[in-house]
Each structure stands twice: as structure tokens, then as C-alpha cells.
Amino acid sequence: MAGLLLKDIYNLRKYGKSIIFVLFCYSFLGFTMDSTFIVGLIGFFFAILILSTFSYDDTSKWDRYAAAMPVYRKQIVLAKYLLAFLLAVIGIGVGFVFSYVINFIQHVPFDSTILVVGYTVFLVILFYMSILFPLVYRFGVEKSRMLLMVIFLIPFLAIMGLSSMSTDLPAVSEVAIKTALYVAPLLIFVLYVISYFISCRIFQKKDL
Amino acid sequence: MTPLVEINHLVKTYPGFQLKNVGFSIPGGSIVGFIGENGSGKTTTIKLMLNLIHREQGDIHILGQDIDDAEVGIKEEIGVVLDDSFFYEGLTPQQIGRVLGKVYKNWDDALFASYLTKFQLPEKKSVKEYSKGMRMKLAIAAAMAHHPKLLILDEPTSGLDPVVRNEILDLFLDFIQDEEHAILISTHITSDLERIADYIVFIHHGKILLNQSKDELLEYYGMLRCGLQDVDKIDQEDIAGVRKSGFGYELLVKEKSRMIKKYPQFVIDKVDLEEIMVFLLKGEK
Structure with missing residues (x-):
């Protein structure tokens, strides 16, 4: 298990320089716009790296090699779910640091909404991963990448549709938002676990 | 002594290809050479043995245990080289060693390092920069x-x-000095097998065609050479395969020692594995 995680960390570390370069570019954006934005941007950027690890596995036919080692197939899947979780945590963490530094340089006082933004982005990432992973195990990473784009579009289209129907978005009470923020992690966690079991089922049956 | 590996009646169907009733065993202290053309079912059999693909029928016992009962335990005791499936090429041997060290209970860092030195593989260079031969090593x-x-x-x-x-090959020969060790090796380089294999399993269109000790096999078959007009003097039932050239015929014959007595007027030579393979498949057509 630890070995499987370590393998992906090595794979990604290979691209450390590119990652730092991208972060550097993003930080410029952070200066020009709202610094809370950068938390989401960096968070998603790190989360998407999981797709690269799937691509590396594809090109080297890693899954076959891994399944020949003394590990259970569900461990191979679990390692990916753990890594995605870790990447989301790291991404949000790095995002916080960047936005803090940017705010500090610009003498902008600390605003606690950034914590809410980070928290929400984190949940959204896990939500997307829950949907993405079974797709990757079923259809492979390249097709899933396309599917992910479509999935990404749905909420945007939904919001655009809503806003074009009425000039005002439906009013939501603060209590409702707060309840949603409290309940969401539980739901997302359950979804993430269910997603893991679905991926395991798909992967167990697969001919490698 | 029970064999290290015993597989029976393996069946696996793909569109346009079926592995039919494949079975053989690998005794301790031996090397089994697995031969056959491309697409004959060698890799499919190997994948089945490792449970990488799901079989429709058959059973697999490795080290005395059923693979379905003790898959992970069995795999601790197996080393594999799979056709082009390995680590991502961006990694270095050092990193690969660290990963495998966390995967295998009995991983031996010092032994790995000694192999790297022996094979002249730089530890910190990424595999991307390795030649094909270096990757294989x-x-x-x-x-x-x-x-x-x-x-x-x-x-x-x-x-x-x-x-x-x-x-x-020397390394492999060394490895099987221990009676509890064994090797299954699939290859197209039959001369390698002539050097190291104890048994030959020959698969063709998903079926086992031959499963015999190598020495017996090379002793059993012979190559009879005769002129174009002499070919009628040979009984059909003695012929396992034919090749015609401008000057005459080359006939793969069974039971070489009996043939030498039966046809004293002809030259009957030794054969190698490649000739057996090629002629048997030709004879079939």
C-alpha cells in the first residue's frame, strides 16, 4: 500500500519543476484578482494531477505489473483514493499559503471567507473525484478526461440556465447555506466511500 | 515431490482466440521453456497463472497452494518480468527499489544494489535514458x-x-540450483532454451502441442534429407514435417534412432528446437 502511494509520489515529483512554474504563474493572477480565487485555482490544479498519475500508469501498463505483486487489487484502488484526498488537502493548503502571502504583500487584512472558499473547493474536488474515479476504471483515463469536461460543464450550464430564466437567482437563506455547509461533508464522504467500492468492483473484474 | 507449479485445464476465450485446456507443471529445480508463435497464447497463459485475467475454467496451484486461496501470499514468492509492463520510465532504479522495498516483505536492498552493479545500471539515472537491454536487465x-x-x-x-x-542465462541456471526454485520462461530465442531449459512446453493456437523434457524432444526428432525423387521411399506416418527446396526434401521424422535403422540409405541429422517448431507447424498445413 505504502509502496503504491510512494510510486505515484515519485511519478509526480518528476514534474516538480513544472508544478512550481505553474504555481508561479498562478500567483501573478492572484495579484490581479481576488486572492480567494487562487485557493480554488491551486486546489483544482493539484487535484487534477491525479489524472496524470493515471496516464503514467497507462503508458507503463502499471496496473498489470502492480497486480502481479503481492497486493490486493482493492489496495491499488485505495492508494489512488488516498492520493486524490492528499492532493486536495495539499492543493488547498498551498492555495491558503499563496493567498496569505499575496494579501500580506498587498496589505489586505485577513478575511475569513477564504476559509469557507477553501472548504467548499475541497468538497467540490472530492465530489468530482467520486464521479471521476469509477469512470477512469471503467473507460480509461483518456476517455474519462473528456467525460470530466462534460461533468464540469453541467453545474455551470445549470446556473446559467437558472440565471437566464429569472433575473435574480432564487434567494437562499443564510440558515440553509449554513446547514448545507455542515451536512455536505458527510454526504460527500459517503459518496467518496461508495465511489471507492464501485471502482473496486470494476477493477476486480477487469482483465489486466 | 509435488511440482512448484501445477496448472490444469485453463480456458480463456477472446474474440477470435481461445486458450483450450492448457495444463502443465513445473518441477522444483527446473526451467520450463514456453514456446510458440506470436499470438499462440503464451502471454495469456502467464496472465492467467498470475490471476491478472480471469479464467473461465481450470485450476492453478503454485507452491502447493491454490491461487484463489492464497493469491497475495503466493505472489510474495514470485518474481515476474512481464512483456513491456513495468514502472513509469520517469523513475530511477533507486526509486523503484524503494517502492518495491515497501511492497515485498523479503525485499533485499543489498541484493538489488548488487544486481545493479553487476548489470552496470546507474542507480540515479531515470529509466527513460536506459537502452532497451538495460531496461530488461x-x-x-x-x-x-x-x-x-x-x-x-x-x-x-x-x-x-x-x-x-x-x-x-547463467544467473537463471544459478537460481535453479536450489531444488525449491523454478523458472517458467517464454521466449522466441529457442537457442537460449537449448542452453538452459529442462522441459519444453510448445503452445499453438491456444493448445499445448508438446510438453516434454528437452533432451527427449531433441532425441526423438531427426532431420532426414533426401533428393526430390527419393521422397516416396519414406512412409507418410514417419514424417512430422516437410520442407521442399530446389535440391530435395528436408523431412522432420519421429523416433530418430528407429529411423536411422529403417532408412540406412539416408542421412538423418540432429535437429534443434527451432526446426522442430517450424516443421511441426508446417507439417500441420
Whole structure:
């Protein structure tokens, strides 16, 4: 298990320089716009790296090699779910640091909404991963990448549709938002676990 | 003594290809050479043995245990070289060693390092910069550094120059000095098998055509050479395969020693594995 995680960390570390370069570019954006934005941007950027690890596995036919080692197939899947979780945590963490530094340089006082933004982005990432992973195990990473784009579009289209129907978005009470923020992690966690079991089922049956 | 590996009645169907009732065993202290053309079912059989693909029928016993009961335990004792399936090429041997060290209980860092030195593989260079031969040597080193009892090798010597190939074959011969060790090796380089194999399993269109000790096999078949007009003097039932050339016929004949007595007027030579393979498949047509 630890070995499987370590393998992906090595794979990604290979691209450390590119990652730092991208972060550097993003930080410029952070200066020009709202610094809370950068938390989401960096968070998603790190989360998407999981797709690269799937691509590396594809090109080297890693899954076959891994399944020949003394590990259970569900461990191979679990390692990916753990890594995605870790990447989301790291991404949000790095995002916080960047936005803090940017705010500090610009003498902008600390605003606690950034914590809410980070928290929400984190949940959204896990939500997307829950949907993405079974797709990757079923259809492979390249097709899933396309599917992910479509999935990404749905909420945007939904919001655009809503806003074009009425000039005002439906009013939501603060209590409702707060309840949603409290309940969401539980739901997302359950979804993430269910997603893991679905991926395991798909992967167990697969001919490698 | 029970064999290290015993597989029976393996069946696996793909569109346009079926592995039919494949079975053989691998005794301890021996090397089994697995031969057959491309697409004959060698890799499919190997994948079935490792439970990488799901079989429709058959059973697999490795080290006395059913693979379905003790898959992970069994795999601790197996070293594999799979056809082009390995670590991502961005990694270095050092990193690969660290990963495998966390995967295999019996991983031996010192042994791995000694293989890297022996094969002249730079530890900190990424595999991307390795030649094909170096990659193969690395895969073999990675397969052997956890003290496995069984090696399952899918074309481990392809892409290697003769000098390195010999070095590796010696390593394999060394490995099976221990009676509890065994190797299954699939390859197209039949001369390698002539050097190291104890048994030959020959698969064709998903069926086992031959499963015999190598020495018996090479003793059993002979190559009879005769002129164009002499071919009628040979009984059809003695012929296993034919090749016609401008000057005459080459006939693969069975039971060489009996044939030498039966046809004293003809020259009957020794055959090698490649000739047996090629002629048997030709004879079939």
C-alpha cells in the first residue's frame, strides 16, 4: 500500500519543476484578482494531477505489473483514493499559503471567507473525484478526461440556465447555506466511500 | 515431490482466440521453456497463472497452494518480468527499489544494489535514458531481489545482446540450483532454451502441442534429407514435417534412432528446437 502511494509520489515529483512554474504563474493572477480565487485555482490544479498519475500508469501498463505483486487489487484502488484526498488537502493548503502571502504583500487584512472558499473547493474536488474515479476504471483515463469536461460543464450550464430564466437567482437563506455547509461533508464522504467500492468492483473484474 | 507449479485445464476465450485446456507443471529445480508463435497464447497463459485475467475454467496451484486461496501470499514468492509492463520510465532504479522495498516483505536492498552493479545500471539515472537491454536487465533485477522461489518471465532475453543474454542465462541456471526454485520462461530465442531449459512446453493456437523434457524432444526428432525423387521411399506416418527446396526434401521424422535403422540409405541429422517448431507447424498445413 505504502509502496503504491510512494510510486505515484515519485511519478509526480518528476514534474516538480513544472508544478512550481505553474504555481508561479498562478500567483501573478492572484495579484490581479481576488486572492480567494487562487485557493480554488491551486486546489483544482493539484487535484487534477491525479489524472496524470493515471496516464503514467497507462503508458507503463502499471496496473498489470502492480497486480502481479503481492497486493490486493482493492489496495491499488485505495492508494489512488488516498492520493486524490492528499492532493486536495495539499492543493488547498498551498492555495491558503499563496493567498496569505499575496494579501500580506498587498496589505489586505485577513478575511475569513477564504476559509469557507477553501472548504467548499475541497468538497467540490472530492465530489468530482467520486464521479471521476469509477469512470477512469471503467473507460480509461483518456476517455474519462473528456467525460470530466462534460461533468464540469453541467453545474455551470445549470446556473446559467437558472440565471437566464429569472433575473435574480432564487434567494437562499443564510440558515440553509449554513446547514448545507455542515451536512455536505458527510454526504460527500459517503459518496467518496461508495465511489471507492464501485471502482473496486470494476477493477476486480477487469482483465489486466 | 509435488511440482512448484501445477496448472490444469485453463480456458480463456477472446474474440477470435481461445486458450483450450492448457495444463502443465513445473518441477522444483527446473526451467520450463514456453514456446510458440506470436499470438499462440503464451502471454495469456502467464496472465492467467498470475490471476491478472480471469479464467473461465481450470485450476492453478503454485507452491502447493491454490491461487484463489492464497493469491497475495503466493505472489510474495514470485518474481515476474512481464512483456513491456513495468514502472513509469520517469523513475530511477533507486526509486523503484524503494517502492518495491515497501511492497515485498523479503525485499533485499543489498541484493538489488548488487544486481545493479553487476548489470552496470546507474542507480540515479531515470529509466527513460536506459537502452532497451538495460531496461530488461533492470526488470530482471527487480524480479529477483526479493528472493523469490518462482520466476515467471515473459520474453526476458529479447532485446539483449548475446553477451548479456549469456550472463543472464547463467544467473537463471544459478537460481535453479536450489531444488525449491523454478523458472517458467517464454521466449522466441529457442537457442537460449537449448542452453538452459529442462522441459519444453510448445503452445499453438491456444493448445499445448508438446510438453516434454528437452533432451527427449531433441532425441526423438531427426532431420532426414533426401533428393526430390527419393521422397516416396519414406512412409507418410514417419514424417512430422516437410520442407521442399530446389535440391530435395528436408523431412522432420519421429523416433530418430528407429529411423536411422529403417532408412540406412539416408542421412538423418540432429535437429534443434527451432526446426522442430517450424516443421511441426508446417507439417500441420
